[in-house]
Amino acid sequence: MVELARRFTIRERRPRQARTGVSVPVLAGLAAACVFLVIGCLSSGIFAQQTVAGLAQGVIFSSLALSLVLIYRATEVINFAQGEMAMATTYTAYQLTRWGLGYWPAFFLTLVIAFVFGVVVQVAVIRPVQHSVIAVVIVTVGLFLLIDGLVTWRFGADLKFMPAPFGNAVYHVGDVTFARQDLGTLIVSIVSVLLLWLLFKYTKLGLAMRAAALRPAAAALAGVRVNWMLAIGWGLAAVLGAVAGLMTEPTQFLQPTMMQAVLLYAFAAAVLGGLESPAGAVIGGLALGVFLNLTGQYVGFATSELRLPIAFAVLLGVLLLKPTGLFGRKKVRRV
Amino acid sequence: MAPLLELHDVTARYGQVLALHGVSLEVDEGQIVAVLGANGAGKTTTLRAVSGTVRRDGEIRFAGKTLARHGPEAVARLGVAHVPEGRGTFAELTVWDNLRLGGFTRRDSLKDDFVRVLEYFPWLEERRSQQAGTLSGGEQQMLALARAFMQRPRLLLLDEPSLGLAPLLVTEVFRIVKELNDTTGLTVLVVEQNAHIALQVAQTAYVLEVGRVALSGPSAELQEHESVRRSYLGY
Numbered sequence: 001m002v003e004l005a006r007r008f009t010i011r012e013r014r015p016r017q018a019r020t021g022v023s024v025p026v027l028a029g030l031a032a033a034c035v036f037l038v039i040g041c042l043s044s045g046i047f048a049q050q051t052v053a054g055l056a057q058g059v060i061f062s063s064l065a066l067s068l069v070l071i072y073r074a075t076e077v078i079n080f081a082q083g084e085m086a087m088a089t090t091y092t093a094y095q096l097t098r099w100g101l102g103y104w105p106a107f108f109l110t111l112v113i114a115f116v117f118g119v120v121v122q123v124a125v126i127r128p129v130q131h132s133v134i135a136v137v138i139v140t141v142g143l144f145l146l147i148d149g150l151v152t153w154r155f156g157a158d159l160k161f162m163p164a165p166f167g168n169a170v171y172h173v174g175d176v177t178f179a180r181q182d183l184g185t186l187i188v189s190i191v192s193v194l195l196l197w198l199l200f201k202y203t204k205l206g207l208a209m210r211a212a213a214l215r216p217a218a219a220a221l222a223g224v225r226v227n228w229m230l231a232i233g234w235g236l237a238a239v240l241g242a243v244a245g246l247m248t249e250p251t252q253f254l255q256p257t258m259m260q261a262v263l264l265y266a267f268a269a270a271v272l273g274g275l276e277s278p279a280g281a282v283i284g285g286l287a288l289g290v291f292l293n294l295t296g297q298y299v300g301f302a303t304s305e306l307r308l309p310i311a312f313a314v315l316l317g318v319l320l321l322k323p324t325g326l327f328g329r330k331k332v333r334r335v
Numbered sequence: 336m337a338p339l340l341e342l343h344d345v346t347a348r349y350g351q352v353l354a355l356h357g358v359s360l361e362v363d364e365g366q367i368v369a370v371l372g373a374n375g376a377g378k379t380t381t382l383r384a385v386s387g388t389v390r391r392d393g394e395i396r397f398a399g400k401t402l403a404r405h406g407p408e409a410v411a412r413l414g415v416a417h418v419p420e421g422r423g424t425f426a427e428l429t430v431w432d433n434l435r436l437g438g439f440t441r442r443d444s445l446k447d448d449f450v451r452v453l454e455y456f457p458w459l460e461e462r463r464s465q466q467a468g469t470l471s472g473g474e475q476q477m478l479a480l481a482r483a484f485m486q487r488p489r490l491l492l493l494d495e496p497s498l499g500l501a502p503l504l505v506t507e508v509f510r511i512v513k514e515l516n517d518t519t520g521l522t523v524l525v526v527e528q529n530a531h532i533a534l535q536v537a538q539t540a541y542v543l544e545v546g547r548v549a550l551s552g553p554s555a556e557l558q559e560h561e562s563v564r565r566s567y568l569g570y
Contacts, residue, residue: 204439211425211436218423221386222486223411223440 026326030283037290045176050297051290056182058289059189063244064259064266065273065281066193067237072275074213074233075126077136081143083263085121085238086245087256088147089114091155093246094162094254103163107246111239118238122231130230152256160254165246185247192243193282196236200278209233264308265289268315274325284326288314337399339364339522340385340490345393347377347384354380356546357393362490362539367516367523369533369554371567372543378526379420381543382492385524386410386417398489412440416488418479420495426468430459433467433478437485445485452481455511473504480508484515493525497532505529509536530567534558542567 041048064082071079079085092113096106125143129135166184170177200206211219212229220226244266245259252258269288273280288311295302295310302310318326338361347355355377362368370378384391387407395402402410411417416437425433434452438445453460456477462470467478476496483491493512497505513536515521527533534540534554542550542563550557557563 204435207428207432207435208439210428210432214427215423215425217388217407218419218425219436220407221388221411221417221419221423222436222482223408224436225408 026322030326033287045174046297047294048176049178050293052178052186053182054290054293055286056179056185056289057293058269058286059186060244060247060262060285061265061269061288062282062285063189063193063240063247064262065269065285066196066278067240067244068266068270069273069275069278069281070233070237070240072270073278074209074230075130075133075136077133077140078267079237080137080140080263081121081147082140082237082241083259083266084144084147084151085114085117086241086248086262087259088151089117089238089242090245090249090254090258091151091160093242094155094160094249097162103165107165110246111242114238114242115235118235119231121238122234126234127227127231148256155254155256157256162249162254164250166250181250185250189243189247192240196240197278199236205232261308265311268311271325272315272318274328277325277327280325280327337396338362339398340524341394341396342381342384343394343396345381345384345391345395347380347389347391349380349389354389354546355384355391358384358543358546358548360541360548360551362522362524364489364522365516365520366539367513367525367537369530369537369540370524370526370543371530371533371540371563372549373566375545376543377546378543379494380546382417382419382494382524382526386415386492388417388419411486414486414489415492416483416486416490417492418483418494418496420498424467424470424475424479424482426466428467429464430467430470430478431463433482434459434485437482438487440486448485448487452484455484455514456481472499473501476500476504476508480511489522491521491523493523493527495526495528497527497529505532509533512536530563534568 037051041051064086067082067086068078071077071082089110093106093110096109097103101109121143125139126136129139164181166180169180171180171183200210208219208224209229209232211222212224212226213233216226219229244262248258248262252262265288266285269284270281271284272288273282273284291314292307292311296304296307322328340362342358342360344357344359345355346353346357358377358381360368360370360381370381372378380389383389385395385397385402387402387405387410392403397410397413397415400413402413405413407417425436428436434449435445438448458474459478459481462474467475470478480496491512496508496512500508509532512521512523512525516523525533525537534557537554540551540554540557541548542557550560550563552560558568
């Protein structure tokens, strides 16, 4: 035994390879952007205000982008119905408050319902066709139309209003005003993303889910129930989507189309971050939110009609420079 | 006593192609059994039939249970660890996460097993946070073995452990397997191209030809067998 040990410890060592997917120029660029934002915020009240509002919008893109990435990593398909699922769960919360529940009890109950909803969708309509990527994509598009139709049929297309989760108060710091709504959105979204990260990083379930997404066959040999892991992944994605929907409601109000633009921004954010990278999706969403808000404030021609085109121009620019997205990486493997 | 693993007239197919034409074999508890044969003889498929990663028919009994309807997850949960050809490590996960996955089916604490595995493979300790894909081929094979040990299996299915390894490493891998067999009574069904080493380590061996068992018996006898010597041992 001792001899064995010796033999293996004196074997030639290879230098560790970098494990992060971030390249130095990208990191430098992000650091420069952060410095720019901090200096801007310190020197101008309006800049600070717009930055915080941009972060609050961006974090919603981040949540939905992250739910897209979760599913993309596991099954290599984009769930086009993600936004509509988020919208439907927001209507669920609305219905719960109408039945007399307070906002926060309705919020948490909705997250539970969203999880079940995601699992059921995966088991009932995705699993039967999951052998074919194109079939799954078509099914998610069908789901988009179905949910949209059902919600419009049940609730109508007119605007609905929920109680404000954070109230309309504003905080004054020097000459800068922050909306309580924006800060609340930031905190709720960041906490949910953090919880999800902890789940994936430190729990046995999270490890099994990562394994099932990366190597289904090998995971099954280790005793992981791969199909269940995929279903749970859909459930968690739906929960994140529900958070995004509920945090969108105070500014967009409740209507069947409320998540459609957000979904497009979330696509842009996810691709910007690299589609495979959860951290990339979060940072992509935040960057997009801040960028759009600041250009809206300071660039004359960037009116609100041009927000979406500008978002996609940014996306196109990044993809031309770095086709894998900011945090995308080529797989490191020694064979 | 009934054998731990029993295959009776097992067939398996990939799509239309029949890969096993009715294989029967037995593995007693505490034994190392080798499966030899040329490329395409059905060695790998035999292991895959046991672990449920190929469509199979016929009777497979493990520890008194019939495995006919068990998928790979269920077979793993019964205590069968399959180290597939090409290793089946999770290249994108860290070495440590790979080991944790090995113990996935277990509910008790893994602490003792980490200690035990590190006794055999001490270098894993300092590589614990490295991505498994950045290990060398030999190291990945060791990691795949270590992961299987973490499962604390009753039966270990080893597919071509020598594939792509330097001769010295091949000897090491088999020595570790043999040692575990001696000390813990681990039962092993090993598929191997390198008939020399396989027959040295195994007590019993089966020779497959075109999806059927052509020969079987104690390793010592097979070693002396005319056709085995000519076809697989080369003298």
